[in-house]
Amino acid sequence: MTTPGQRGFVLEALPGEEEDLLSAVLAVLGQSFTVAADTDARGSGARRRTWLDTFDWRLYRAGLMLQFEQARRGGRLLLSKIDGTPQAEQDVTSWPRRPPLDLPEGPVRDRIIVLISPRALLPIVRAVSTATVTRLLNADGKTVARLTADHVTVTAPSRAATTAELAPRLAVTGVRGYPGPARRASALLASVPGVTYASQDVFIAALTALGRHPADYSSSVAAEITAEMPAPVAVARLLLRLLDTLESNIDGVLRDIDTEFLHDLRVAVRRTRSAVKLLGAVLPDDLVEHYKAEFKWLGDVTTPVRDLDVHLLGFDAMAGQLEGASPADLEPLRAYLAHRRAREFRRLSAALRGPRTRAIADDWRKALLKIRDNDGPRRRRPTAEALALSTTGRAFRRIAAQGGAITPQSPPESLHDLRKRAKELRYLLEFFAPLHDPVAYRKVVGDLKQLQDCLGDFQDSEVQRDEIRTLADAMLAERAAPAATLLAMGEIAAKLARSQAEARDEFTARFARFAGPAGRERVRVLLEGRP
Amino acid sequence: MKIFATYNIKGGVGKTTAAVNLAYLSAVDGHRTLLWDLDPQGAASFLFRIKPRVKGGGGALIRGTKALDDAIKGTDFDDLDLIPADFTYRNMDLILGGKDKKTTRQIAQLLRPLAAEYDHVFLDCPPSISLVSENVMHAADVLAVPLIPTTLSVRTLDQLTEFVAGFSGHRPQVRAFFSMVDRRKRLHLQIIKDLQAERPGVAATTIPSLSMIERMSVERAPVTVFAPRSVAARAYRDLWTEVSKDI
Numbered sequence: 001m002t003t004p005g006q007r008g009f010v011l012e013a014l015p016g017e018e019e020d021l022l023s024a025v026l027a028v029l030g031q032s033f034t035v036a037a038d039t040d041a042r043g044s045g046a047r048r049r050t051w052l053d054t055f056d057w058r059l060y061r062a063g064l065m066l067q068f069e070q071a072r073r074g075g076r077l078l079l080s081k082i083d084g085t086p087q088a089e090q091d092v093t094s095w096p097r098r099p100p101l102d103l104p105e106g107p108v109r110d111r112i113i114v115l116i117s118p119r120a121l122l123p124i125v126r127a128v129s130t131a132t133v134t135r136l137l138n139a140d141g142k143t144v145a146r147l148t149a150d151h152v153t154v155t156a157p158s159r160a161a162t163t164a165e166l167a168p169r170l171a172v173t174g175v176r177g178y179p180g181p182a183r184r185a186s187a188l189l190a191s192v193p194g195v196t197y198a199s200q201d202v203f204i205a206a207l208t209a210l211g212r213h214p215a216d217y218s219s220s221v222a223a224e225i226t227a228e229m230p231a232p233v234a235v236a237r238l239l240l241r242l243l244d245t246l247e248s249n250i251d252g253v254l255r256d257i258d259t260e261f262l263h264d265l266r267v268a269v270r271r272t273r274s275a276v277k278l279l280g281a282v283l284p285d286d287l288v289e290h291y292k293a294e295f296k297w298l299g300d301v302t303t304p305v306r307d308l309d310v311h312l313l314g315f316d317a318m319a320g321q322l323e324g325a326s327p328a329d330l331e332p333l334r335a336y337l338a339h340r341r342a343r344e345f346r347r348l349s350a351a352l353r354g355p356r357t358r359a360i361a362d363d364w365r366k367a368l369l370k371i372r373d374n375d376g377p378r379r380r381r382p383t384a385e386a387l388a389l390s391t392t393g394r395a396f397r398r399i400a401a402q403g404g405a406i407t408p409q410s411p412p413e414s415l416h417d418l419r420k421r422a423k424e425l426r427y428l429l430e431f432f433a434p435l436h437d438p439v440a441y442r443k444v445v446g447d448l449k450q451l452q453d454c455l456g457d458f459q460d461s462e463v464q465r466d467e468i469r470t471l472a473d474a475m476l477a478e479r480a481a482p483a484a485t486l487l488a489m490g491e492i493a494a495k496l497a498r499s500q501a502e503a504r505d506e507f508t509a510r511f512a513r514f515a516g517p518a519g520r521e522r523v524r525v526l527l528e529g530r531p
Numbered sequence: 532m533k534i535f536a537t538y539n540i541k542g543g544v545g546k547t548t549a550a551v552n553l554a555y556l557s558a559v560d561g562h563r564t565l566l567w568d569l570d571p572q573g574a575a576s577f578l579f580r581i582k583p584r585v586k587g588g589g590g591a592l593i594r595g596t597k598a599l600d601d602a603i604k605g606t607d608f609d610d611l612d613l614i615p616a617d618f619t620y621r622n623m624d625l626i627l628g629g630k631d632k633k634t635t636r637q638i639a640q641l642l643r644p645l646a647a648e649y650d651h652v653f654l655d656c657p658p659s660i661s662l663v664s665e666n667v668m669h670a671a672d673v674l675a676v677p678l679i680p681t682t683l684s685v686r687t688l689d690q691l692t693e694f695v696a697g698f699s700g701h702r703p704q705v706r707a708f709f710s711m712v713d714r715r716k717r718l719h720l721q722i723i724k725d726l727q728a729e730r731p732g733v734a735a736t737t738i739p740s741l742s743m744i745e746r747m748s749v750e751r752a753p754v755t756v757f758a759p760r761s762v763a764a765r766a767y768r769d770l771w772t773e774v775s776k777d778i
Contacts (some may be wrong), residue, residue, distance in 0.1 A: 042609045135607070141751065142580035143607040176612060177604030 007084065007198040009189055018168050022149060022193050025170065025531045026134065028188050031146065033136035041133035043148060049127045049202045052101065054119035055252060055261065057215040062115055063372045065203055068095060077108045084201060087111060118313055120258040123157040136185055144181035146173045154206035164209035169198060219245060219264040221271065221430045227385035233284040234273065234384035236372040238431050240365065242272045250352055257463065259309040266306055274427040278391050282382070287367055294360045300483055301351040307467065308341040309499030318492055325488035332485045336475050389430035389527050395425040396523050400515040412462060415507065419455035422448060440526040447514045447522065454503050454510045461500035468493045532646040533778045535653045536671035540687055542658035545677045545710035548575040548744055550655035552767040553754040553774065558611035562650035565603065566613045567607035568658040569667070573616030579606045580751050581615050589617030593626045599641055637664070639670035656751045668695060671703040673777045682718040685726060704777050707768055708734035736769040
């Protein structure tokens with residue numbers, strides 16, 4: 001029981017003056033209680049804690065915090081809400097020193113596994129704290145409350161050299177059946193100059209002290225652009241933001257922490273390629289030509305591993321759908337996929353560590369910074385808003401024309417091509433999201449997403465079926481395919497063919513919703529700003 | 532949740548000192564422990580520096596109109612809580628007797644909701660043979676009976692054993708131990724030797740008569756806390772080792 005507000009108090013003393021302030025606190029408490037040091041108290045001494053979350057802060061975004069409290073052997077996982085309300089806890093016998101941190105079975109895992117999958121947990125902040133406990137006694141010499149003073153040193157595991165000392169924290173803990181003394185002690189504490197209510201949890205205070213803030217990674221574009229900004233500056237800002245996302249994922253890909261680092265990296269590359277293609281007119285020509293080729297290369301080197309990841313991530317679901325064959329029949333395929341992934345991962349790793357990737361990141365950034373910070377004549381340049389309206393309008397008209405020409409007899413390629421155009425429009429909308437009215441934006445994106453899902457299902461089914469065929473050939477050639485596995489793979493291929501046909505059937509309705517009169521009106525409102 | 536009770540029909544035989552020390556040792560072992568001071572004299576409450584008073588009166592607790600949970604007080608020690616004595620406990624027989632019929636299972640029933648919160652409960656019983664003690668015997672898994680080494684106390688143990696044997700259903704295990712033993716008295720040593728040989732439920736550990744144990748009322752703490760290396764503390768630790776094997 002901690003009072004009040006659970007987070008306790010912070011000693012806002014200058015460095016070196018904490019002890020004086022602590023003595024002042026004890027003197028004030030001494031007016032109402034007898035104070036006695038308690039060296040053996042539970043909770044006194046050193047305490048090691050690590051806060052965990054996924055790279056993209058899934059727990060924090062869901063209003064949760066996960067703490068690992070280290071004991072001599074293993075330790076304890078504590079899941080709480082952001083305000084400190086406990087949610088679940090679980091003992092762990094051992095804990096790996098490095099990520100990925102696989103959660104052992106237990107109540108904490110049960111609570112969060114769906115939320116975080118397929119991401120891994122990473123240590124975000126480590127804290128070593130030393131607590132001293134003082135007992136507050138009543139006239140009978142009975143302990144009626146305890147004061148804990150906590151000195152906390154925090155480090156960022158990803159940046160080992162970064163260490164910070166937090167302002168000492170004080171907490172009054174009540175003894176069961178004695179609520180009054182705890183309240184009185186808290187009130188006395190609050191009256192001491194230099195003692196303030198703690199407004200942040202230790203975790204958040206630690207992040208702040210380390211120069212970070214919660215949820216400081218997101219794969220969304222969210223570039224800082226305004227309508228009046230010169231178009232080249234806005235595009236440079238956008239591309240810099242994408243480059244940040246790309247670079248921040250490289251380490252996770254190389255350490256193979258989870259599959260989503262590569263996924264986010266690839267999305268950043270794709271968005272960059274689309275931006276260069278669709279908005280490159282406002283950038284120098286030679287730059288555009290060079291980086292079109294470079295980002296195509298970077299995208300291509302990441303494809304094989306991602307394709308295998310997709311197969312492996314969906315493997316259990318795929319095996320679960322089998323009707324004729326048994327899931328066990330597919331196991332040789334899983335082994336084969338894992339083996340291929342290991343090989344492809346080595347290639348990817350070499351490419352990402354190599355000079356070409358380094359050069360893309362460094363030189364591209366330099367070039368973009370130059371454009372962003374260029375204060376040259378602006379009069380003749382279009383604004384970000386003008387660029388957004390012209391490119392988004394053009395992209396929409398293109399889809400409307402291409403999609404409208406598709407008939408049930410059109411070849412699959414026409415839908416594949418339309419999918420690319422739809423993706424480009426989606427990226428344009430996301431790039432310029434800060435310039436749009438949020439309501440109009442959500443409506444258009446909602447329609448577009450429906451269409452994209454349908455086109456995605458159509459193409460993915462086809463690609464996966466082709467891949468299953470290619471894999472079957474390769475496994476046969478390597479004598480890695482028992483007959484039962486091939487039969488099971490055949491069943492999967494047939495299922496994929498069916499879902500492709502279903503997607504094709506749905507296309508007409510989805511397209512009509514997006515590009516029909518109502519859809520067109522929603523786009524007009526978005527671009528012209530009037531309902 | 533296991534329930535231990537210290538009981539003897541006679542007063543002043545070391546019942547409360549045993550309850551206080553055993554409960555403390557149980558908590559030290561990491562068991563979440565609750566001690567209920569049922570004796571209106573409130574000696575156990577006094578030893579833990581807790582006022583012998585239940586807000587709203589002890590009667591409400593026994594009748595079940597006030598939850599036991601609300602009366603619990605934390606002691607100065609981790610994992611050890613106490614329900615204080617209350618002067619109204621002197622009328623507990625009347626309360627348990629109720630309007631309609633006497634009840635012998637009320638205390639067991641009151642304790643049941645605490646099972647999730649505590650591993651061990653100790654009941655420090657007032658000296659008497661009454662409806663209260665009968666309730667305590669029905670609730671307890673282990674009945675720890677301090678005996679002064681006299682011929683009369685042997686009779687007391689026999690009566691108690693016989694009484695408990697007459698229970699239908701749940702019966703507590705009776706674990707007698709000699710208390711206030713003066714090793715200079717030949718009669719004491721003889722009775723202890725005889726009874727330990729004759730009766731299976733008599734503990735090998737004996738609690739000597741020591742001024743260190745009397746000091747508990749000055750220190751207001753278990754002897755196992757303020758003099759952990761003393762002979763007295765060692766005796767209680769041995770007794771706890773024996774008694775805790777009974778569950």
